[in-house]
Amino acid sequence: MISIKLRLKLLPFQAEALQWFKSQEDGRFKGGILADEMGMGKTIQMISLLLTDLPAKMHTLVITPTVALLQWKSELFLHTEKNSLSVFIYYGSACSDLTIEDLKKYNVVLTTYSSIESAYRRQHLGFRRNGKYVKKSSLLHSFHWDRIILDEAHHIKEKNTSTAQSAYKLEATFRWGLSGTPLQNRLGELYSLIKFLRIDPYAYYYCYTCSCKSLTWNFSDHSYCDLCGHYRMQHFCFWNKEIMRPIQKFGNFSSGLTAFGKLGWLLHNIMIRRTKIEKAADLGLPPRLIYRRSCYFNDEELDFYESLYSESRTTMQAYVEAGTLLNNYAHIFDLLTKMRQAADHPFLVVFGNRLSNSLSCSDVCGICQGEAEDPIISKCHHVFCREDVKEFIDTCPEPSPVCPKCYIPLTIDLEQPTLAPSEKVTSKAALRNRTSILNRMDIGGWKSSTKIEALLEELSNLRNRNCTIKSIVFSQYCSFLDLIEWRLLRCGFNAVKLDGRMTPEQRASVIDRFSKDPNIAVFLISLKAGGVALNLTEASRVFLMDCWWNPAVEYQAMDRIHRLGQLRPIEVIRIIVENSIESRILQLQVFRKKTVTL
Incomplete structure (x- = not known):
């Protein structure tokens, strides 16, 4: 040993x-x-x-x-x-x-x-x-x-x-x-x-006629090798020649079967993989159960979604008739994204454009969650009502108050001029915070969505059963997390949020706060920014608010809590709108789990 x-x-x-x-x-x-x-x-x-x-x-x-x-x-x-x-x-x-x-x-x-x-x-x-x-x-x-x-x-x-x-x-x-x-x-x-x-040799390019060997494709003139001078057709990638192309062409037969054998030998020699099921006796992890909560649009949401679906379908049919479907892939993906956002909340589509609606409404206070009165901005780029932040500092029991949004030490000039809604900011981080979806919409005209209310019901029932259980809420849309956070805070839930707009220090602070503060019950996390690498065993519930095309991304997120150090049984709840594009995405996920796209 x-x-x-x-x-x-x-x-x-x-x-x-x-x-x-x-x-x-x-x-x-x-x-x-x-x-x-x-x-x-x-x-x-x-x-x-x-x-x-x-x-x-x-x-x-x-x-x-x-x-x-x-x-x-x-x-x-x-x-x-x-x-x-x-x-x-x-x-x-x-x-x-x-x-x-x-x-x-x-x-x-x-x-x-x-x-x-x-x-x-x-x-x-x-x-x-x-x-x-x-x-x-x-x-x-x-x-x-x-x-x-x-x-x-x-x-x-x-x-x-x-x-x-x-x-x-x-x-x-x-x-x-x-x-x-x-x-x-x-x-x-x-x-x-x-x-x-x-x-070696799978990572390298070789020449048929000489000993030329390179990790990169060295053809600056697109014709002759920079190293040996031979024509590009005399060079080959060992991985493509011995493994990739035979499997693509023949599958599990003939040369493809031989290629699978080579791949198996390679992985056996360079990779070690163990699963939780294989090592269950060593790990001693509690069970993990995955549930699916099905919900349906209300009448207003259904009208909005159907109009968006009709518009998207008309656009795609026009591309098909013109024979330009593949040439407009990015536009089609944007249409699908809007349909997925509409399943979360119509506001993500209506107020989703940062440029057209940016700073058109007043800022939202990070303390009272209402329209900021006499707003001022902190060094960490969060906006507060002047009186609210003064009272927060005066009543804070800690010797050095921390920001109530990101939990790093709070630095703010209480005598600074009032921040005007149209005032320009030079910092990229400040601009991202100022252009939050909450600042692009009228808070007085707030409307919830089916998904947010389903989440709120689940969290309320959980709190009534056991108020010590902590939950993590994942979404791939930061704007949707903003809306969820605003709704939860207004309903009395203490929540923190982590997304890609935060610095490493801010991320570490909110993670530490969630782990150590028993009063914080909900952690809102962006799927891309926090769906990997985190260790959050203090929580035992995961809520997945939207579907991702790749199921592996969702399983990465689930396992932020199902890991060494976890003592409580794990529950994962996927909140799905059945009469939407999400039901089709789930079918695609099932297909992708059964097959490997070569």
Whole structure:
């Protein structure tokens, strides 16, 4: 058994994984994929691997979604002995003046996918400064890391995106990918991870006539190889030739069957995956039950939805008759999105355009939830009534009051001039908060929706049965979360919210508040910003307010609470409007679970 300075005892399957990690790094592939199901402690297992390097000073780069950045730091300090690992967060403009020597001081550097993408883009494409395009070398890409870890590695599943390209260009001795859903849609998504791991020969391009070998497609003139000078038709991608194309062409027969055998051998050698069912005895997790609450439009909502459906159908028929259906894919997707939004709340369609309605109405106070009187704005870009925030500060029992919206220390000038509705703001974060859907609609003309009232009924019944149970509400639309939050707060529910408009510090603050404050019963989370990487075992109920095309995304969200450390039985409630597009999306999800699109 490998001796490590970890404060908790590894479960048997986690100790088994640690042995596998070391054998992989000592072997041919120098890394691999940890694909344990969500909630089985992938972070802890990788931390145990980092501790096996001590006392040697190895340098590890951990790339995570933004929402998990501070959580990784917290886990590193919580589960390791004091001063075992030195940790640095590489995020934001404050890191622009760092040097390689500065990075060498730390065992672990934490950063985000957006940070490496931005750094890589600035290095290769440049950015505008004083009217000119300039390029800046990426510090993260200039450093040769001992180990790179991609948390939620399916973020690079699309191989041609700038995020994936930036990950490929990072240099390291050992490479690891962590994902509970490494394959979400199609077999081709695995190639992104194979390429990041640099698995030889599958990740490379080869030449038929010479020893030319490259990780990228090097044809700057689109005809001849930059390395060997041979014509492009003399080059091939090993993954496509040996696995992808045979499976696409022959399926599970002939050459396709042989390709499946090669794929099986490859995954057996570079990936380890265990499920909660397989390791139920070790995990001891409570059961998880998934329910479906069916509801139906009221008359007003049905009229609105049917008119929107009729308009969308007419538009699509026009495209079909003109033979331009595929040329207008983006427009069709926008029509489908509006129908999905209408199933949540008609206001998402009516007030969805930020440009046409932006700042046309008064701001909403973050304390009283009404139209702000004599509004002023805080440093964290939230608007309050002047008298309300004065009273809040005067009556706050804490020595340093925190913002009642994002729970970071409250900084606000109580003597600042009144914020006019049409006043321009220069900060992007302030602009996002000022253009919230609540500020684009007339609060006095508020109308609820079938889904919001169904959620409110479920939460009220839950509170009546057991007021200690906490719930998480997921939606993919931030504007819908704004509407839900406003309704819940007006009904006496204490709720916090996390979405992509928040900084890492704000996200960490609301997560900490939800975890530690027994009075906060509901956590509203954007599916994209908080549907992965979070550990929220304080909650035992999940409400999914809308359907996503890819069911794997929803299962990622469900498992924010069904994970190690959970003691209560789990219930997941999907709130569905039956007489809408959502029932068709559910049928599509069932089909996608049964098949793999190649």
